Structure formats: C-alpha cells, structure tokens
Amino acid sequence: MNGQNPSLGRKFDLLMVFLIIISVVLMILETMPELASLQRIFLRLELAFVVIFIVAYVVRVLVSRPRRAYIFGFYGIIDLLAILPALLLPAASGVRVVRLLRVFRLIRLFKLSRYSSAIRLFQVALRDIIEELVLFLVFPIMVVLALAFGIYHFENPVQPEYFRSVPASLWWAIVSLTSVGYGDAYPITTGGKIFTSFMLLVGMGVVSVPSALLATALSKAAQERRSPNESSLQ
Amino acid sequence: MNGQNPSLGRKFDLLMVFLIIISVVLMILETMPELASLQRIFLRLELAFVVIFIVAYVVRVLVSRPRRAYIFGFYGIIDLLAILPALLLPAASGVRVVRLLRVFRLIRLFKLSRYSSAIRLFQVALRDIIEELVLFLVFPIMVVLALAFGIYHFENPVQPEYFRSVPASLWWAIVSLTSVGYGDAYPITTGGKIFTSFMLLVGMGVVSVPSALLATALSKAAQERRSPNESSLQ
Amino acid sequence: MNGQNPSLGRKFDLLMVFLIIISVVLMILETMPELASLQRIFLRLELAFVVIFIVAYVVRVLVSRPRRAYIFGFYGIIDLLAILPALLLPAASGVRVVRLLRVFRLIRLFKLSRYSSAIRLFQVALRDIIEELVLFLVFPIMVVLALAFGIYHFENPVQPEYFRSVPASLWWAIVSLTSVGYGDAYPITTGGKIFTSFMLLVGMGVVSVPSALLATALSKAAQERRSPNESSLQ
Amino acid sequence: MNGQNPSLGRKFDLLMVFLIIISVVLMILETMPELASLQRIFLRLELAFVVIFIVAYVVRVLVSRPRRAYIFGFYGIIDLLAILPALLLPAASGVRVVRLLRVFRLIRLFKLSRYSSAIRLFQVALRDIIEELVLFLVFPIMVVLALAFGIYHFENPVQPEYFRSVPASLWWAIVSLTSVGYGDAYPITTGGKIFTSFMLLVGMGVVSVPSALLATALSKAAQERRSPNESSLQ
Structure with missing residues (x-):
C-alpha cells in the first residue's frame, strides 16, 4: 500500500481523504428539503466528484505495482463499488432507484479508514x-x-x-437489551414484566460482553504496540 | 463427551447444530400471521424434527460409554426436556397449552452451546x-x-x-437502572426527580459492576488460555 | 466483629439475614392494593419483626466486648436507626407519617451487607x-x-x-446522560439537537468513567486477594 | 502555577473554588420562575461576583511571575472569557442577548478543574x-x-x-447509538427495523470503545502514579 514515492503518495492520500469528506457532507446536505433550491448545484458538484473518483481509481490501477493485488484486493473492490453506481447512473433515471444507489455510495466512507493506521491496530x-x-x-x-420467544408468549x-x-418481538428484544428502549412497545402483563426484568438484569451483562472484549483487546494492542519488547528487557 | 470415533462424532455434532438452527428458524417463522397459510407445512417439518431429535437422544444414550453420566448429566436432562413437550403433544390438544410448550422447547437452543468450546472458556x-x-x-x-421503595413513596x-x-415500582426501577427507560412511567414530583437523579448517578455504576467483572474475567481467561505457561518461561 | 463463639455467632448472623430478607419481602407485599385484605396479618408480622430486631439489638449491645465500639460504630447506629421508627410508631398515628417512616426502615437492608465478605473486597x-x-x-x-444550561438556553x-x-433541565440532562431517556422531554430545536448530540457523544464517556474505574478496581482487588504474594515468588 | 507563597496561594485557590460554586448555584437558581421575586437580589449578588472575579483576574496577572505565561495561557484566556460577558453587559441591554451571555459564563466552571490534581491524571x-x-x-x-443514511432510505x-x-436522521442515529432512545422517532418499516437491529448490535460496541479506552487508560494511569518505580525494584 506504500507508494513508490512516499511524499507524493502521502499528499495524494490526504487530498483524497479531504475530497471524500466533502462529498459525504454534500450527500448529507442534498437530502435536506430546505436546500431543494440548490439541487442543481449539488448535482454538478456530485458529477465533478464522480469524475475525480473515477480518475483516482484509474490512476491507482496504473500505479500499483502488482496490478492484480489492487484490483482484486479489498480496497480495490470497495473503490470500484463506490464509483459503480455513478457509472450506472445515466441508465437508471428513476428517482427511487437513484435514491437507493445513493445509500450504496456510502461505501466511499470506508475509503476513509484506508488511509488511517487505526485499521492496523484494529486488525491486531x-x-x-x-x-x-x-x-x-x-x-x-x-x-x-x-427474550423474544418469552415476551411473545406473555x-x-x-x-x-x-x-x-x-420476528416482531425480536425488534423489541434487541431495542430492550441494547438499552435503547424507544417506548414504542413494552410489556403490560405481570408475567411479561417479571420475565423482562429478569432477562434485562441477566441478559444485559451477556450482551455487553463482546463490546467489552473488543475495548479491552484494543487497549492492550495499543499498549503492546508502544512497548513491544518490554519482556526482553528483563 | 468426546466420542469414540472423533471424526464421525464431529460430523454428527455439526449436523445437529445445523438442524437445531433450522428448527429454531421454523419456530420463529410459524408465529408470523403473514405465513398462516404455510401452517400445515410448518407442522409437518416440526414433526420431522421431533422424530430426528428423539432418534438423536436414543442414539446418544446408546453410544455414551458410562450411560448414567449422559442420562443424568446436565446435557442429557436438557436433551430430554427439549423432546418431552413433543412426546406429550398428542395428549395436550388445547391451543393455549401447545403455545406454552413451544416456549419450553426453546431449551433446544442450549444444545447449541454444547458443541462449542466457548462454554469451557466461560466456565473458567x-x-x-x-x-x-x-x-x-x-x-x-x-x-x-x-429505588423502588423511594419512588413508591414519592x-x-x-x-x-x-x-x-x-412490586409495580420494581418494574420501573429495573427498567430505569438498566437504562432502558421505555417511558411508560417516570417521576413527575420534584422529590421523585431528585431522588431518581441521585439513584441513577450512583446506582448505575453499581448495577453495571457484575457485567464489567464478567467481561474482564472472560478477557483474562481468553488471554491465559493462549499463554498458559508465560510465568514458567522467565 | 468476629464473635467470641464463632459457631454460635455464625448461626445467629445467618438467622438474622434470613429474618431481614423475610421482613423486606413483607414490606414489599404490604404495599400491594391487591393484598389489602391481608393488612391485619402484615401488621402483626411487622410487630413480631420489630420485637425480634429490638431484642437482637439489645443482645448485640450486651455481647459486644468493647460496648462503645458497637453502639457508636457504623453498624450499631444503622441497627438503631432501623428500629427507631418502630419505637416511635405508636406516637405517630397519621397514615402519611407512617408511610414516610416505612421508607426509613429500608436501612435494614444495609444490615444484609454486614454479614457478607463482599464489603471487605469493596472497601479494598x-x-x-x-x-x-x-x-x-x-x-x-x-x-x-x-448540558442543563445549554438545553435551557435552546x-x-x-x-x-x-x-x-x-433545575428542571438538570432532570432531563441526568436522564439523558445516563442513557435512560424516558422520552418525557427532548429537544425539538435544531440548535438543541446539535448541542445535545455533541454532549451525548462526548459526555457519556466522561459520565461512565467512575463506574468503569470501580469495576476495574474491584476486578483487580479480587485478583490480588487470590494471589497476594505473587511478586514475592519471583 | 504554584504560587510564591504556597500557603497563601492555597487559601486563595480554595476561596475561589468556593466562590465559583456559589456563583454557579446562583446562576441555576435565578432561572427558576418560582424565584422570580428574588430577581433583584440575584442581580446584586451577580454584580458582586463579577467584581470579585475581575479583581481575582487582575491579582493573578500582577502576581504571576512570567506575566505572559498566564495572560496568553489556557487558564488566563478562560478567566478572561469568564469575565468578558460581564464587562460587556452594560452595553448589551436586550434580554435575549443577556441570556445568551449567561450560557457563555458557564466557562467559569472550567476554573474549578484548575485547582484539582485530577487534571494531571487526566492529562497523563x-x-x-x-x-x-x-x-x-x-x-x-x-x-x-x-445508520443515518440507511434509516433515511428506509x-x-x-x-x-x-x-x-x-441531518434530521443523524439526530435519531446519535440518540439510538448512545442508547438514550427518547422515543420521539423510531423505525416502523420492516426494512428499517432489521437494519436498525443490526446496526445497534454491531455499532454500539464500536461507539462505546472510545469511552472504554479512556476508562482503562485512567485506571492504569492512576495505578502507575501510585507505584511509579515498580519495575526498578526487581
């Protein structure tokens, strides 16, 4: 992933991160009905970004030394998917379809993580x-x-x-165990309340374990990276 | 628990996990009113699964070397409980009773954990x-x-x-301290609000300790398993 | 705190824990309007418990060797406070006052912690x-x-x-930052929503730190207790 | 930051902390419509505090030895910002503007942290x-x-x-992922519910990582401070 010319490659990467952020902000703004009058400007900027990202994809394909590694690699496929909807856009003129494609373009965001060293720590x-x-x-x-089966019964x-x-109860069960609790649905029977109370107290600990494991591992990985040969000093 | 023929036992276990997952998905789908027209198919599949699980139970009883250990062991009892409602089904023809038995059949899910090595880590x-x-x-x-006594007073x-x-306030107290907060009930008096604020700030830390302890212990157990003789190397 | 006769003292302590749990269950049940017909029985049982706890207090005062240490110690004062409302009960006959005193009797619960070794770990x-x-x-x-000042402004x-x-906004701020979110109040202005979003993302981490610190310290204390001279072995 | 005369400087600091707390309590109370009759007293006390804080600022400027270090340092700028609205108050007589300035005066609170050693641990x-x-x-x-793009689509x-x-969906996404869940908005389509369920289970772990990292680092920093030369003893 390190370019031949580190200095130039670094500048190119930073420029791309900047452009991706701008394009995401544009994607957010163009959904606002309050800014409907600026729709034409958004479309033109959007077009400009599509051209830039296509050029960037082509440049990357030409520059990367083992060309296969990039094209069929994880980031190459993401880059392609991110520009694919734009390439198909002229064909698909229906408003509904275009909106769906917009969601798909979100994959661009993942390109952000490409340029950060956080990914490596995350992978470790x-x-x-x-x-x-x-x-x-x-x-x-x-x-x-x-929880879903039990509450369905009660x-x-x-x-x-x-x-x-x-399946409808599963939605409620996930909203409850993640402690979001919108309040769109809640048990009203005594049995359902007792059952839910028990499952919340017991289940929440279990549901939060994966997230806690991840945080602990990240913290440890970060620590080990800073002092990799701590044990060899003894 | 390790079979005489490891290769055959492993394949049998994987097949059982697959069948349990399918039967759970069926149990979920058959509750959907949208699929009421497929009820007959669900019933037949259900019958097929019951037969399979009974056969699997009998096979296990015959194969396990110290026969007692399986029949009166934790997993043997769970396996029996999971097929018991099916055996009693013909006798109980009332719709209400059958629905209650369905919930009971959820114990099948615990058989899932049987085949995974996560249980051992969890036990440690x-x-x-x-x-x-x-x-x-x-x-x-x-x-x-x-919190329940206090809010009841206010x-x-x-x-x-x-x-x-x-007891009714206990439901609210648990929903609040687990931070779910459905919003079906909340204090409206100044005293109740001040008391709840204080209890939330202080009590949430206390309520989350068991879950945090579990996550830390799991993380440590996982770590020690990877490097069991770390100290002996020094 | 260890009695002169460990075996007898231990049995006495276990009996007291059992009685406290029963009396708490009774306190919960007697608030239920559904059991209003049993109110007379609850009152008599309540009276019996009061007598028992007074006797237990007197016995403790007589038995404890440095008598001052118990009477003016933390647990002695709690024991006294727990029986005090019962002693004052005959004088206060107003229904409202009696209910208030009931909440005060909750201190009995703290006696539970007296008999457990968890307290020592918690103290460490x-x-x-x-x-x-x-x-x-x-x-x-x-x-x-x-958050309260900001949302008040918006x-x-x-x-x-x-x-x-x-002060009214403080209630909402605490309910939000503890992630309970009853939904009785929420910002509807754009400024209020942006401000709240920012404060939730930044503030929640800060609010959860004390609870996380406590959990980590407890986990470490528990670990050190199990291997107190780990370092001396090297 | 340590004054020339530690004893006098310490007393001055403690007095200032006390005054800041009182002024914050006053700022809270003066927003209560119930205390509107005391508005005149609040205004006078407010004036007194403004004078005190201006004097304290001038004293600090005069006392601090490298004068620049204080005036252009972080705390000097905060101290100035905290008294600035008061200095501009006579000019701005509009009620709306004054209220906005009140929020700005909250920066005073940060002066509190100035006097505590927690900041150093936090910095480490x-x-x-x-x-x-x-x-x-x-x-x-x-x-x-x-989550915001996806739910907007559904x-x-x-x-x-x-x-x-x-942007409107971002508000809902942040309220959901921080598990607050006011219940002012929630998905009602099947697609939206499935998408939200998935994002909650996966995303909550990711959102809670920064807070968990902070808590772990704080716990470790606190531990290291207590035993700074543990390794040198071996």
Missing part, C-alpha cells in the same frame, strides 16, 4: 479476540431469542398489535 | 469470579429495592396508576 | 480508587451542568413547560 | 491514548453516518416528518 486487536468474539456472539443471540394475547409474532 | 471465567459475582449481585439488588400519591405498589 | 477496591473516584466525579457534574423559549428552569 | 491518561482515541473516533462517526418515504433529511 480483532485477530487477538476473533475466536472469543465469535463464540461469545452465541450467548447474546440466545438471550435475544429467549404479551401476544394482550397486545397482538405490538407483539404480533416472534 | 465464571469459576474465577463466581464468588465476587454472587457477592456483588447483593449491591444491585439493594439499589433496585431502594410518586404513589400523585400517580397511583403507574406506581401502584412496590 | 474503594480505598484503592477513592482519590480518582472523587476527582473524576467533578467531570460528570460539569458535563451535566453544561429549548426554554420553545418548550417552557418541559425546560422551565435550569 | 489522555496523552497515553490520544492517538488511539482520535483514530477510534473515526469508526463511531462512520457507524452514525451509515423511513423517509413512510415517515417524512421524523426522517425529513439525513
């Missing part, structure tokens, strides 16, 4: 706990499922509109 | 902190009780429909 | 971080105050009923 | 993780943006009043 931490992380995702899934006869089925 | 971590975990569950219970005279009794 | 952990804990409580207070002109004053 | 911890903290702020921002056609634009 993730490799360190990937086994535990996957294994401990089983517990949260089981807790969420158990609340479906009383509130069939909110707890229509287990 | 749990054994490591079981004493602290039990002891520190006393604090959250005290905080929840104190809010019952003003909102008797929401804070009808201490 | 607390002593270890008391300085940081106090210091880092300054940041959450500042964040809560800043929302008071538009929603004077919900953000009537800074 | 922050310096230790500043790199990771900045880098890992990129992930939460990406998650929040992705919910805008159905609930245009709540998910009017991406």
